[in-house]
Amino acid sequence: MDASNFISQFFSPAAWTLLKSLGHLLMTPSGFFIWTTLLKSIILLAVILGLVSYTVYAERRVSALIQDRLGPNRVGWQGLLQPIADALKLLLKENFTPKSANYFYFRLASKLAMVPPVLVLGVLPFGSSLFGVPMTIASINVGALYVLAISSISVYGIVLAGWSSNSKYPFLGGIRSSSQMISYELSLALSLIPVFMIVGSLNLDEIVHYQVSHGWMIAPCWPQGMNFHTLLHPLVLWKSFSAGCSLSQFLLWIPLCISFLIFFISMFAETNRLPFDLPEAEQELIGGYHTEYSSMGFALFFLGEYTAMIAGASVITTLFLGGWSLPLIPDGSAGWWWGLINIAVFFTKIILLLFIFIWVRWTIPRFRFDQLMKLGWYFFFELAVANIFLAALLLAYVKK
């Protein structure tokens, strides 16, 4: 206890005992839980907000490269400081409220657009564990339901913005958005039911752990018990592959693939991204529901949209792409560096998905509104319902 003796000489004895008892309090189970959770929340929020601003930057650069342009490359090396410059610019602008707008709801709407996607991040397992602390802020048993419920709240921000602006374009944008989000909410939730039926749990942590042992949801077969040591033994390797490939696994893969496709496409509609960005179709509605916003009000909508994208990408990762897991890489119980690698794997998957989101946006033209509704109600809804029955039948056949 040299170190503690060394530190203690800087404090009076009374203060030192107080500090020591505080330290004990922090190491009691509930005390430990509270400060680790706080620390996790703060760090995750900081990382996600950083990721959000760089997603905006990536969107601008990637779109430029796809269109044979350069994109922002002036602020800092290759324009990497552009998000900071953008934030400063938005902070310095006047936060204008139109005279005829309903002030309270007008101001509330922009906050409502930002908060739900951030709340979703609270239940997502973004890593296995670090120093024995699970890397989920709240591992709740209704995790998946919570995600769906919270993400449907985000429609309020848009509807309120459209209505309270008291102006025609935001109003049209708000109406479009509410009908679109309500329609796609349905196929979004229904498409997930086969996943829950197969895993048998709504807890996102358990869904990830299921995928660690049984293979990712979108993989038709999965090597069993493969690790670094077996890599050098071809026979063991072959056994692990053949043990993982079975008819039942393959049969269950079919409904999961359909689920993934529906969920992935509905996610585009849910986050108002092209090809479903009708609520903010610039050519028709100027800016859609956020036409009347300026400064931070606008920034909150903008950031909220990208946070929703990140939240969507992390939900897809968690449910279908194995969350933080990667074959051969053990979880955090094998050492803290593995825990860090798991977190890195999770964020890498998110970044890849974000790139696909951006890539799709700059490829596909916008749907017409009736096409959008037809796709949602006539196609995805039916397909998702049929998929549930398919999964149920297959499960009844496969169940050991």
Added chain:
Amino acid sequence: MIVHRKKLNWIEKLYLPAILGGLAITWKHFKKSLLGKGVITMQYPEEKWDAHLPAWYRGAPTLVKDEHGRERCVSCQLCEFICPPRAITIEPMEIPEGDPWRKVEKAPQKFDIDMARCIYCGLCEEVCPEQAIYLRKDYSITGLNRTEMIHHKEKLYEMGGVMHGLVFKWNEKK
């Protein structure tokens, strides 16, 4: 002409092949631009297209002198009247006794063009009976305030320089 709308077969109706094809195209462009090929952006302040400006480019209006160093403008004020945004303000004066160009009678005492107003339409150049005002190739006109944006007579002559001979406006492309 009648354009027949093609009946789509079920694979085409899925849209997925078309979407994947589109993604492949954008990916090709992305990869090409990432390697620095095919990017057509010009880095403006460092790279300029000045060398490619055509002879008839409509930049900032300027005043010119003739080969004898005489200011061509005779203060008829036609340009002032025709200028659509009223960017030109002229104060004429009589050329004093003893001046070698006394018989020209009038010259501008003050000739201001407010570049914050000018729309580079070129009407002043077209209307001038003395071929005294020309739109030159300067396009980057800046100033810190409105008064700095006004080009006075000295500045206009400095930018315009000397113009030899007459230009026949009815020729092809001036």
